[in-house]
Amino acid sequence: MxxxxxxxxxxxxxxxxxxxxxxxxxxxxxxxxxxxxxxxxxxxxxxxxxxxxxxxxxxxxxxxxxxxxxxxxxxxxxxxxxxxxxxxxTDGYWLEFVATNYHNDDFGQTPANGQRVMVEYSSPNTNKPLHLGHLRNNFLGRSIAEILRINGNEVIKTCIVNDRGIHICKSMIAWQLFGNGTTPESTHTKGDHFVGNFYVQFNDEYKKQIEALKAKGIPEEIAEKEAPIMKATQQMLLDWESGNPEIMHLWRTMNSWVYEGFDTTYKRIGSDFDKTYYESNTYLLGKDLVEKGLEKGVFYQKEDGSVWIDLTADGLDEKLVRRKDGTSVYITQDIGLAEQKQKEFNAGQSIYVVGDEQNYHFKVLKLICLKLGLPSADGIYHLSYGMVELPSGKMKSREGTVVDADDLVTEMVNIARQKTEELGKVKDFTEEELLQLYDIIGLGALKFFLLRVDPKKKMVFNPEESIDFHGFTGPFIQYTHARIKSILRKSLTQLPPLENLSPNSLLLPLEKTLSIHLEMFPSVLQDAAIEHDPSKVAIYVFNLAKTFNSFYTEHSISNAETDEKKILRLQLAQITAKVIKTGMGVLGIQVPERM
RNA sequence: GGACCGGUAGCUCAGCUGGAUAGAGCAGCUGCCUUCUAAGCAGCAGGUCAUUGGUUCGAAUCCAAUCCGGUUCACCA
CATH class of the missing domain: 3.30.1360.70 (Arginyl tRNA synthetase N-terminal domain)
Structure with missing residues (x-):
């Protein structure tokens, strides 16, 4: 306790x-x-x-x-x-705490509680590469999963890939028109970027065609619908839905390029999933639930045959769940997928890491599931996060202001290399060790930056200033860890095994402050899980590192006043290193032994 | 227009189930490397907590109104 x-x-x-x-x-x-x-x-x-x-x-x-x-x-x-x-x-309390935990590798880990939780995150589209917004999503999802896991839950990480639909057909059409049979391999381009370029080309061409039609005096609204490339795209979607072999082949080929690219990125940033759902498999789900809903009277049918739910009593609107032509809409497949997840995994809680622009959607989704009586409905939780903006405002793909995920990671790692070389502390590292260190630091800076703020809030990413390695940053904390490890490497070899300290030793103020910080770690983890908020952990670990650094400057560990003090401080240092490692681990950030 | 979210130091953010003189980091200014890694430490400066009312022993925090910014309310996904 x-x-x-x-x-x-x-x-x-x-x-x-x-x-x-x-x-x-x-x-x-x-x-x-x-x-x-x-x-x-x-x-x-x-x-x-x-x-x-x-x-x-x-x-x-x-x-x-x-x-x-x-x-x-x-x-x-x-x-x-x-x-x-x-x-x-009492000092005795803190000394007891230190003595029982300095060798406890599981400090912070709660025993299994028998609960199963699903966390869905990432949900990329297969028509363009990942960007900064996806990174926030991925880091949040991964982190919340780890936070729940360390709190004793069994966690299943899932991803829903939006691999079909009109937007996918756009890049397909553009490749048919302009691709000349090129492939990622033939052009030495990463697959997701390769496909993304055609998506961009589609939009360029589409714009041109609209302008051409407008020049002929056709109103913009009509031009948007009548542009030949758009008509071709719509035809392609129909062909896809009817299973046209040529289109299916093209679709599979282009998606496989994208997946190859995504895999590289996911691997680099440390995202992985226990189960991946594909929209092409799930988009027809939920149709039977519409029937059931009609029978139960949860839904009603209008004269034209379309099916709706009336949520006005809950302060929302009327919502369509099936079109008059009998096809289902986006929310219907989400209801279906919720049911499918329930059948497959029977999790008590199902967390969706999705941007706050879909707040309304998830409110509706949960409400409908509740009204349909789906057993999983109560456990639906929308972990809503704010958009990442640039100093110039929102990122817009049309204006080319989107920060590409791969580019950003590369840049961060390059800066890590540059700073590390400037400081020159690890000149004896092998090339391989160096590359690993640059990755740890660069990605650590990026992840920490995106996770240190409350997920609910939108945040500003300033490429010039955000990439800082001092102060409230990942590298600051990583550095603290490396410092501790350096002491432990040197001191532990020449010391007898750490033993418990006599309880009448008096703690100096900074020793006590550090103990107090360390002791609250489990409750911070718990709080982060309850609030679904990794930033609580980030802020905590930063404060801990700061406290340790003050302590470190003020008191010598290896040349402590007495042997007892030395042992106590080594124990404190050891717990601090462990807590930093565990805390950062839960954020998906590694900590180096040296840097 | 309805619903929801936000407005705290020059910048980026904590604090918000009401509690002591509102905290960090960055940027600016002072000091500190012959002693365990200076990616560090110590300090200075910087605030009408959007505005106005209310609730009470006490409000950045709760309530109301107003102003500003954002999201959303598709037979799109």
Whole structure:
């Protein structure tokens, strides 16, 4: 149990014991004590004074006395300032914590809880390469999966590939028209970029044709529909749906190029999936559910034959679930896929990592699933994240302001190389070790940058300034880890095995501050899981690294004042390194032994 | 127009189940490498928490209104 939890329970017990009032531990507000006051944790008393009819001073004194005398293993003393009861935790508690965890490789890992969770993320289109927005999505998805896993859940990572539809046909048409039989191989181009280029060409040509028609006096709206290349694309979609062998062949070939490219990128950024769904397999799902919904009266049919659900009572609108021609719409296949996932994996929770522009869609999806009585409905959770914008505003593919994922990763790794060479600390590394280090640092900087802010909020990526390796960044934390490892390499060889410290040693302020930070790691992980928010972990690990660096500068570890101190500090350093490694690991970021 | 989200230091962001004098990083300015890695540390400076009211012992945090920005409300996906 964490100290904070202990304080809450002890306080509830104390109030019950002293005044006969029963209180839930979680009704007690416990904060870290502000640095300018004496104490480690603070109980805020204001909430109770009215109910207990006590002055803050009396209540604080009576409660403080009770806590110190009843839980001497936890509390040495207290002081009262206005309604704040500042508690000083015993050094023994922190020493015990350090002694039991410095060799615990699983510190932070919660035992399996029997829950199964699905996390769907990435959902790329197979007509263009991944960009910065996809990176945020991938890093978030991967990270939330790891956070749930470390909290004891069994996690299944899934991906839905949007591999069919009119947008896919656009790049296919363009290849037919302009490709001249070229392939990624013949042009030495990464497959997803190769296909993406044709998607761009489609749009260029389409624009030209519209202009040409407009020049003939045809209104824009009509021109958009009548442009020959668009008509050809629509015909191709029909051919695809009817299974035309030539089109199917082209479709498979071009998609395989894209997958090859995606695989390279995914491998590089560390995304992987336990199960990949393809829209070409799932787009017909959900049709039977429309029938069931009609029978149940959840849906209704209009005169033209189209099927709808009325969500106005829930504050939403009416929503179409089947067109009048009998074909299903986007949301219908999502309902079908939700059911399919349920049948296949029976997970209690199903998380969708999807941009906030689809908030409405997921609200509707969950509501419909609930009304249909799908057993999985309650577990649907939309992990909605904000768009990544540039200083100039939103990224727009039409204006060529999209930041390509592969380019960005390459650039980050190059900068990592450049900085590393400037510092010249790892000149003895082999070429292979160097390349690995550049990857770790470059990707670490990028991932940390995208994960350190609240997922819900949109964020600005400034290519000039965002690529920083100092301060609140991944490399700063990686550097802290490398420093610790350096000490441990040197000191552990010449030291007897670490032993438990006598509990009467006194902790210096920075030793204690570090202990306090380390001790809260499990509750941070828990909080991150509950909130579905990796940034909580990022912020925590940064603060931990900062705390360690202050400690490191102030106190020598290998030349500590006494052997006891040396052992204690080595233990602290060791836990810190482990927590950094685990915490960063949960963010999908590796930490180097040296840098 | 309806619904939802956001507005905190020059910039990027924490803090938001109400609690002590609102915190980081970057940028700017001062110091600190003959001692465990200076990708570091210590410090200075920087704020009408969009605005106005309300709720109360106490509001960046809750409520209302207003202003500004965004997303969404397709027989698109």
């Amino acid at each position: 964490s100290v904070v939890q202990k304080i809450k329970e002890a306080t509830a017990k104390g109030i019950n014991h002293l005044y006969g009032v029963s209180l839930l531990p979680n009704e007690v507000l416990v904060n870290a004590t502000k640095p300018e006051f004496e104490g480690d944790y603070t109980v805020v008393l204001f909430a109770f004074i009215k109910q207990l009819k006590k002055s803050p001073d009396t209540l604080g004194q009576e409660l403080g006395d009770f806590l110190v005398s009843s839980f001497p293993d936890y509390f040495v003393s207290y002081n009262l300032i206005k309604g704040f009861l500042n508690l000083v935790i």
